[in-house]
Amino acid sequence: MAEKLKILIAEDEAVTRQLFQIAFQDKEQFETKLVSDGEQALMALKQWQPDIVLMDIMMPHMNGFTTLQTIRQTMNDTTTTVIMASSISDKQEIMACAKLGIQGYVLKPFQVKTLAATVVAYHRKAPKA
Helix, strand or coil, X not given: CCCCEEEEEECCCXXXXXXXXXXXXXXXXXXXXXXXXXXXXXHHHXXXXXXXXXXXXXXCCCCHHHHHXXXXXXXXXXXXXXXXXXXXXXXXXXXXXXXXXXXXXXXXXXXXXXXXXXXXXXXXXXXXX
């Protein structure tokens, strides 16, 4: 059997967290951990070492953009797949995230039925160390 993908989800909205849980409910394929801000995401990343970080941009304490900068530049982690999930469709915002090394961008509202496949596809395309 294939190894489960560990997905760290950083999202401050409770309803959206529930939608993410539904999207990744296949326990044979996914192991998920949910946090509500960037600071918690960084702690979970260090301790849990997920394959994928799926995170919102607009979060309290530390936003997704700052969290992404910390992962890529401060922690020097270039191997963890990072996918932003945001309602921000501004091209400059998306390009700023791309320059920092995201593997994908999911626009909210997303389709719960297709989210897992989209995230897995982004992860498979991501360069491996």
